Amino acid sequence: MPPPPQEQGAEMINFGNGQPSLSLLPTAALRTATEDCVARGDASLLQYGENQGDAAFRASLAAFLTRRYAWPVPAEQLMVTAGASPALDLVCTRFTKPGDTIFVEEPTYFLALEVFRDHGLTVVGIPIDGEGLRTDALQDALTRHAPALLYTIPSFQNPTGTTMSASRRDALIAISRAHDLLVVADEVYHLLDFDAAPPRPLASYAESARVLSLGSFSKICAPGLRLGWIHSTPELLGTLMRSGVVQSGGGLNPFTSGVVRSLLDLGLADRTLDALRAVYADRSAVLCGALREQLPTATLVEPRGGYFVWVELPNDMRAAELLPRAKAEGVSFHPGGRFLSRDGFASAMRLSFAHYDAPTLVDGVARLARAIAGYGPAA
Amino acid sequence: MPPPPQEQGAEMINFGNGQPSLSLLPTAALRTATEDCVARGDASLLQYGENQGDAAFRASLAAFLTRRYAWPVPAEQLMVTAGASPALDLVCTRFTKPGDTIFVEEPTYFLALEVFRDHGLTVVGIPIDGEGLRTDALQDALTRHAPALLYTIPSFQNPTGTTMSASRRDALIAISRAHDLLVVADEVYHLLDFDAAPPRPLASYAESARVLSLGSFSKICAPGLRLGWIHSTPELLGTLMRSGVVQSGGGLNPFTSGVVRSLLDLGLADRTLDALRAVYADRSAVLCGALREQLPTATLVEPRGGYFVWVELPNDMRAAELLPRAKAEGVSFHPGGRFLSRDGFASAMRLSFAHYDAPTLVDGVARLARAIAGYGPAA
Numbered sequence: 001m002p003p004p005p006q007e008q009g010a011e012m013i014n015f016g017n018g019q020p021s022l023s024l025l026p027t028a029a030l031r032t033a034t035e036d037c038v039a040r041g042d043a044s045l046l047q048y049g050e051n052q053g054d055a056a057f058r059a060s061l062a063a064f065l066t067r068r069y070a071w072p073v074p075a076e077q078l079m080v081t082a083g084a085s086p087a088l089d090l091v092c093t094r095f096t097k098p099g100d101t102i103f104v105e106e107p108t109y110f111l112a113l114e115v116f117r118d119h120g121l122t123v124v125g126i127p128i129d130g131e132g133l134r135t136d137a138l139q140d141a142l143t144r145h146a147p148a149l150l151y152t153i154p155s156f157q158n159p160t161g162t163t164m165s166a167s168r169r170d171a172l173i174a175i176s177r178a179h180d181l182l183v184v185a186d187e188v189y190h191l192l193d194f195d196a197a198p199p200r201p202l203a204s205y206a207e208s209a210r211v212l213s214l215g216s217f218s219k220i221c222a223p224g225l226r227l228g229w230i231h232s233t234p235e236l237l238g239t240l241m242r243s244g245v246v247q248s249g250g251g252l253n254p255f256t257s258g259v260v261r262s263l264l265d266l267g268l269a270d271r272t273l274d275a276l277r278a279v280y281a282d283r284s285a286v287l288c289g290a291l292r293e294q295l296p297t298a299t300l301v302e303p304r305g306g307y308f309v310w311v312e313l314p315n316d317m318r319a320a321e322l323l324p325r326a327k328a329e330g331v332s333f334h335p336g337g338r339f340l341s342r343d344g345f346a347s348a349m350r351l352s353f354a355h356y357d358a359p360t361l362v363d364g365v366a367r368l369a370r371a372i373a374g375y376g377p378a379a
Numbered sequence: 380m381p382p383p384p385q386e387q388g389a390e391m392i393n394f395g396n397g398q399p400s401l402s403l404l405p406t407a408a409l410r411t412a413t414e415d416c417v418a419r420g421d422a423s424l425l426q427y428g429e430n431q432g433d434a435a436f437r438a439s440l441a442a443f444l445t446r447r448y449a450w451p452v453p454a455e456q457l458m459v460t461a462g463a464s465p466a467l468d469l470v471c472t473r474f475t476k477p478g479d480t481i482f483v484e485e486p487t488y489f490l491a492l493e494v495f496r497d498h499g500l501t502v503v504g505i506p507i508d509g510e511g512l513r514t515d516a517l518q519d520a521l522t523r524h525a526p527a528l529l530y531t532i533p534s535f536q537n538p539t540g541t542t543m544s545a546s547r548r549d550a551l552i553a554i555s556r557a558h559d560l561l562v563v564a565d566e567v568y569h570l571l572d573f574d575a576a577p578p579r580p581l582a583s584y585a586e587s588a589r590v591l592s593l594g595s596f597s598k599i600c601a602p603g604l605r606l607g608w609i610h611s612t613p614e615l616l617g618t619l620m621r622s623g624v625v626q627s628g629g630g631l632n633p634f635t636s637g638v639v640r641s642l643l644d645l646g647l648a649d650r651t652l653d654a655l656r657a658v659y660a661d662r663s664a665v666l667c668g669a670l671r672e673q674l675p676t677a678t679l680v681e682p683r684g685g686y687f688v689w690v691e692l693p694n695d696m697r698a699a700e701l702l703p704r705a706k707a708e709g710v711s712f713h714p715g716g717r718f719l720s721r722d723g724f725a726s727a728m729r730l731s732f733a734h735y736d737a738p739t740l741v742d743g744v745a746r747l748a749r750a751i752a753g754y755g756p757a758a
Binding site for chain 2: 019020022023025026027030031034035038041043044045046047048049082083084085086088089093094097098109111112113114115116117118119120218222223224225226243244245247248249250251252253254255256259
């Protein structure tokens with residue numbers, strides 16, 4: 001829970017925190033789902049599960065995704081995972097070897113870079129613009145590199161909030177086909193639009209090109225479940241399922257998938273997601289409004305979904321240098337440089353609006369404005 | 380559930396199946412634990428968890444292990460995992476690189492070999508005997524190799540059922556200290572003794588040498604939970620926690636650890652474990668009795684815990700050649716050769732007694748005897 005109002009001044013407001021507020025977690029819905037699941041008395045949820053994941057759960061998930069994507073999702077194209085991060089790790093284990101080059105967006109999710117580091121991969125960044133991944137730059141980079149995969153966050157990107165346009169998605173898929181490029185699409189924010197769905201997910205191109213789409217209940221329901229899915233063709237999923245870890249441990253989260261099957265079947269997953277979309281739309285508007293009012297010279301593009309606002313500071317102000325001053329004022333964030341494997345984005349910062357209520361977001365921006373005012377001549 | 384008696388003859392009896400029977404899964408205990416957990420209403424179980432795992436769960440687990448090991452286990456030496464297989468995968472990601480040599484016991488768990496293959500590791504086998512890992516052979520192998528780690532299953536080994544003696548454990552730890560050898564101890568069967576505890580677990584040497592002990596609720600409670608732990612020093616656990624996958628996803632199974640915390644605190648984990656020990660002791664005795672009666676020329680050492688009996692066929696009979704004949708009789712098993720990365724153990728087979736009730740085990744051995752009788756002159 002957020003701290004009581006009288007203590008807010010004393011607590012650090014950490015815009016770097018990409019977590020939902022505790023108060024947004026669907027405790028009551030999960031209680032209902034858990035009771036429903038337990039009442040089914042299905043002992044098979046306690047057994048080693050099918051490598052692809054429980055068939056009944058996958059059927060419920062396929063129905064949910066078909067509804068939410070407005071695109072048919074067959075259950076045989078879904079493999080259950082323990083969340084997007086373990087899924088990305090498994091993809092690296094099975095589709096890369098150390099020393100391989102991979103492509104990422106520039107900037108990209110900073111902890112994905114740590115997963116790639118663990119696998120000894122050489123990361124090459126492809127720039128993005130307001131329409132997402134620059135496919136011309138991708139085309140160009142492919143003349144110099146033969147990457148094992150491209151990692152992209154097409155909708156409400158982490159960290160920039162940008163969404164790849166429909167024409168860029170088509171262009172990316174055409175390039176993937178032409179170069180046999182494996183596209184790993186981190187689509188965990190895709191369903192979290194505020195008012196209008198993004199172009200169809202890269203998951204929906206699974207039959208047209210080599211696409212592995214990573215989904216998760218972390219952002220649309222509750223991170224602590226550690227439950228997600230990979231959406232792809234049975235052939236590519238087969239490569240993942242033939243891993244030692246899946247063969248040995250069986251399905252990656254049978255017990256929890258039983259609980260979430262009830263959540264899906266009772267309509268509680270839809271209700272939870274829609275409630276989160278409304279709250280995040282409001283929080284995003286509050287944060288962006290406060291930024292425009294209190295930091296009028298900063299640049300931002302208001303996001304249409306997801307968790308993040310990407311802010312460019314004025315006058316070549318360096319976010320990493322601002323950070324200690326900001327912390328002294330009781331506010332924190334991730335400087336832009338963290339989202340790259342090389343130098344750059346020095347004047348940018350990522351702010352998450354998921355963790356705090358509206359008054360706290362406004363208070364955080366006021367602290368940020370004070371830190372910037374004290375930053376010296378550049379401010 | 381096992382098939383009804385009149386159908387048993389028609390169903391394959393698969394001694395290769397290293398899973399508990401569905402009827403042994405603690406459905407009622409987990410229902411109680413789930414209700415207790417949900418009634419606590421602790422929203423933090425739905426949040427990204429601490430990288431090391433929920434502190435309250437680790438305290439309950441530490442108390443359980445202290446009691447069951449009869450050896451003090453501090454909660455700060457425990458890190459929560461999604462089971463032993465993901466833990467082994469994570470250890471490989473953080474402590475090895477492709478091309479590294481690692482040591483395993485010969486024979487060893489066949490699916491661990493698949494995890495090592497996924498990480499591009501070169502596997503060198505160290506022989507075992509009735510006292511477990513031959514530390515003289517290990518000492519000798521260390522003159523020729525510099526392994527990244529040794530993988531051992533010290534208690535009720537998979538596949539042989541052998542338990543490493545106390546003096547061998549001491550010798551192994553002395554070698555580990557002398558050579559700075561990382562020992563990865565898969566101790567998932569340790570608590571599953573039938574009547575007498577094995578020598579103290581390698582986990583208990585964590586402060587004396589570089590030991591990572593893998594534990595799991597799969598064999599002592601329910602595989603579908605995908606919940607386990609790594610027991611080691613905070614320093615070695617820190618290397619695992621600084622992985623991209625743990626930093627990104629947070630604690631590896633917060634929701635389920637909340638349920639199992641209730642199971643532990645209500646005494647239901649102890650009760651479940653003791654019930655399983657009694658059932659497996661009985662099933663092991665039944666299987667070994669039937670083998671001695673119906674295959675008197677085969678060699679076996681009756682296990683004192685765990686899941687498996689290792690049987691050596693008489694007259695250099697080859698288990699892999701016997702297998703299709705056995706399947707035609709309605710019985711299956713894992714031939715010895717699967718448990719090695721090279722040729723060997725051709726006349727051995729691993730039989731699991733965990734999955735079937737006593738009449739089915741006896742029936743399976745009868746089918747095996749018929750297959751052997753039809754095997755030709757060697758029988």
